[in-house]
Amino acid sequence: MAGVANTWGYGAMTNSLNDMRHAQAMIFIGSNAAEAHPVSMQHILHAKEVNNAPIIVVDPRFTKLAAKADEFVRIRPGTDCIFIMGLVNEIIQKGWEDKEFIRTRVAGFPEMAASCSQYSPEEVENVTGIPAAQTRKVAKILATNRPASLTWCMGGTQHHIGSSITRAFCILQLVLGNMGKSGGGTNIFRGHDNVQGATDMCVLSHTLPGYYGLKDGSWKHWCRVWDVEYDYIVSRFKEKKWMNAKGFTLARWYEGVLGEEKIEQYTPIKAMIQWGCGSNSNSQYDRVVRAYNKLDLFVIIDPFPTMAAATCTSDNVYLLPCSSQYETSGSVTSTSRQIQWRHKIVEPINGCRDDYSIMEELVKRLGFADKFYKNIKEVPEDITREINRGTLTIGYNGQTPERIKKHMENWHTFDIETLQAKGGPCDGDYFGMPWPCWTEEHPGTPILYDVSKPVAEGGLPFRNRFGMEHTYEMSGRTENQLAAEGVYNPGSEVKGGYPEFKDVVPGTNWKTDLSQKTLKEAVRRGMAPFGNARARCVVWTFPDQIPIHREPLHSPRPDLITRYPTYEDKPNHFRVFTRYKSEQSPDLAGKFPFVLTTGRMVEHMGGGAETRSNKYLSELQPEMYAEVNPRTGHNLGLRDGEMIWIESPEGGKVKVKAFFTERVDEHTIFMPYHFGGVLMGESLAGNYPAGHAPYVSGEPANVCTNYGYDIVTQIQATKDGLCKISRA
Amino acid sequence: MKKILLSGLLLFLAMTGLAIAGPPETLTAAYQQFNALFTGEWQQYGQLFTGLQKDLFPRLFLLVITIVPVFFFLHYVAIGPMSFPHDGKQVYCYTLFVRIIHWLAAVSFSLLVLTGLLVIFAKLLGGGSLGIWARIVHLVTAVIFSASVIPMFLFWVREMLPAVHDLKWMLIMGGYLSKEQKAVPAGKFNAGQKMWFWLATIGGAVMAVTGYFLYSHQGNIDTLRLSAIIHNVLGAAMVALFLVHLYMSLAAIKGSLRSMISGYKAEAELKILHPRFKY
């Protein structure tokens, strides 16, 4: 998401699922929507059937989505960036780019075009394995069918160059001029039901809610929202410098426990609360397990015992049964940025408590309840109101609990094509008031950066977030970052680019003005509070200013490592030393000849604690397996259905059933990552509380996923590791 | 029988092989593949089974259990049972072991027939748990019968081998159609008994195999369909011969029941019915 946010302002799906009905072409890369987001397929197939929109699926694996594709492009894992930049190059070479869009709304285009010219279709073929003719064909399809919608998921991001890959996707859409248009956009399908909401609330170690960051000004803003003295919060930290330092991440927190890598923190991690978070989605899972057993205190809060409860055999582990989300209420943000109210269906089942009351009990005992709950009396509605008050950056302020509930009650009044209510109490609103929703009268923004609508009716330009002008290192050219003359939303006072709003209330800007006068003023003048700028192709704060290809840390192509080397090692990457150059070695591919990639299956979800505890879903998918191409299997002397060991270079290994299928090619092994309850061949069924072990168990694929983390976000690289296989 | 079963199986395998050869290229091809996967060559065995079960089997059994008794009733009235003096010399024909095995087989077979008919005519009795229990009893007795028929086969198989004089016996219908007591061409066992023996043992084995398929629902669907057809046709034949055996032992030959209890047969009887028997 960081890559997307740094391109045009916000890191979220730009259009909506329903809007994909208007696409003239759809390209999916690293997304298996048919399994991960099955219901979205009704809109996707609608576009395919009614608009005759070609579906292009780029994936290492012939997925169930690929079965619906018009063009299936089999790509080597981890080479998405070069393929997309190759497409961009091909489009520019043929002159198919949207020149007017680029002139008026895109920054850094010549620099980017110069950089990507190195990726000819032939070079793309050499690196990715995609025939040059197919790259050309895809470029032609995209050029002749506009607008095209681009979708990616974890297959595009879980690489050590994930932030470059996501930017490449954005650049492709900018070059084609597909942004801010119905039927176009970058439609990033989020995984969990409320990833968007939780990300917006920034349960993240590098920022405060609403993507405010960790700067002093951000802390002061939130202290004002919380109605608590800034000094009090400072006093809660060890020293003030730790307030501004990014914390450990979910991907590598365990390094803080194990002490095997150099960490940049005054103390190792000794206690851990895992709240609604299945553990077996972590790569190098065997190391995570070691960390669990080294903790002084480990609290698991979940409706079902997660695999963590079974792997941690030391005392000091607590299991708190919280209720499911159907037994509590609150808002939830879907991938289309729509906010819906999840009503409580039944009371928490006997013995369980909902999340809010667990939090309340904990905070009470830790002694800061009065400050923590200062403005929160009615749970959860008052919390929503506090969010409305403070989260100005992404326009979470118009979605009051009352409005969200009103939308839920009247969901039948919304039009399926536009998601706009026709008449009724929500007349004119877009379903779920997709953020930004600047005021309580604002209908929500169904399509980000759409300049064809007035701001008050859901239009927006690109965000001015990165200054007024910039001089590029590579060309020495200086470019104005604001949008060109003539690009504005209907009714805007300024008929061109303009900077973000500030000092409407003196001393504040649109992000920190709690009175929200700035937002209202901007909307009144028909302008976006965050300004009107260009989307950037060059992100000068990133290690790669323009997306370039770098071979995966564990590359199956040693010959390409010198040409496309990885980054230098990064000593303090979210408080932990992270290896890049010292990890990449040309010798590895000889010993570990297969590429290991992971993914979802439709029957299970995440770590699978919920779905493997469901008897019907367990019945449908009762076994862990690894997909192996029959040719590979037979060459290794294996039989279909036989048990095999899969080993990673880090020493993690799993014993799984070989499933021969041509879904994967001869160099690739695929495993679903939902299973748990078995570790390196040993069943942990006895470690669950009696009677609560899930119906089915299997090896977690992530024991085998390799070392490797994104240079910017530290997302784990689970999709392009190496492995070897042998008969068990 | 087994050959038919086997060839059916092979045919089926060949068909499955065809059915899953590669992905479909057109919608029509896809529909054809789905048809092959699901319904298979339903036209071949499915339709055959449906037709037979719908029109033939219940009527066949009804015919067997009505016509055969009626025929015997007429025989009993018109010709009457054979009767031999039992005060003469007694010949020890059946050892105790043979008799125990025979009775085990007899009781279990009777139950098999009874429960089998219960299933076929369950409609008249309302079905439900009665039918389910009939099937369970059918299974248990089938196991007992199978167990008892193996020793029976072993100790009688030599005497049961067909001989030329059996043809003559068949031509005169064993002499049962006349009131006159005249020696018929037969060894220890006459042709009728031999028929019954072979049907009960080999036929019984086939019934056991097909019955196992039907009960367990193992194997592919066409095997099940063939099994059901064979089980029914063979079953009807066995019920018919069972009734014959029942009539002979209980009514047609006075005292034959006693011989299977005591093991002794009257020499007078043997002279007429089993003259070639060297005791």
Place this chain on the structure above:
Amino acid sequence: MGRMKFLCDIERCIDCSGCVVACKEGNHIPVGVNRRRVITIGQGQPGEKSISVACMHCSDAPCIAVCPVDCIYQRDDGIVLHDKEACIGCGYCFMACPFGAPQFPGGQVFGARGAMDKCTFCAGGPEETFSVKERKLYGQNRIAEGKVPLCAAMCATKSLLAGDADEISDVYRERVFKRGSGANAWGWGKAYKDK
């Protein structure tokens, strides 16, 4: 009264098993019994197709013909139902069925099959409508509520259609027409797509 039918649009089926679980969860079907199942052909290869199949509620249903206890019957609207209390579990309907629809839960004495179970088109059984007994033996009776069967109602991509034959064939015809035409005149999308 129309004729109730199922129609699975294989161009849309994505093998998500939503129909399978909707049926099981809604009707409390024991594990191991599949009133409905999704089958895939050509898995992992271009041309992969999936289809969702259950009892098709045939006209002249072979199962009705072969049942030795006559426990299977057809309603006026074409839905084929059966009486579980009369069924003796002989399995003949399974052998007669071209679609392999009838299911037999195990677990009886000596592994005997219990009464047959199959798709009821969410129309319950011969018991009193909405009675506890009907719900326990056959599941929901949504037809009596005026609702479509769960599998079709919950189909993720609206691939599976259920209902009055005329209506669903209209829906399907319209889809086929649109696929051939794009949004404009018939055949244009295919014929003149690249100008």
Place this chain on the structure above:
Amino acid sequence: MAQRKIRNSSSVGTTTSRVTLNPKVARRSFLKLSAATAALTTAAMTTRMTAKAASPAAVKKAYPDSKMVRSVCTHCAVGCGINAEVQNGVWVRQEVAQDHPVSRGGYCCKGASAIDMVTSEKRLKHPMKRVNGKWQKLSWDTAMDEIAAKMTAIRDNDGPDALHLNGSAKVSTEMAYLQRKFAAFWGSNNVDHQARI
């Protein structure tokens, strides 16, 4: 189920059995769960066999006095609507949200079994902790007291950064906000959730 998929639908390898809906096929690799069905009581056939069909006039309510609660599926980010039918405080069935603008009543297999999240037998029903390697039940108050005391001790001895909180993308936005706020009040930036990976 790899095995089933191979057997039923793969065109690679050898297949020896035709696809049927035969329960045996599913049971073979799933013995653990085969549920027993009670023997049915006997009943003679009666006139119940006569065909019956519902006419619109006969439409009535399957669950009298039930109410519909609108909610959202908890599995993926599509945000499918859920219509939950609740009778006397019990979620009796999941009704189809046919008019939801995004999902139009559609569910995948996970969403279709939403009710199982509440009814699953595998749900935990007591706070537990490990004592000498064995799970032990304890009351909510004791559990929370012990956890809070240990957290305070760790904070006093090692500092607030000795705690890491892994929050969730499966809770409501409000709860996610509280998780982040909690980390701030606790005095650490060691907080993260699944969006990272």
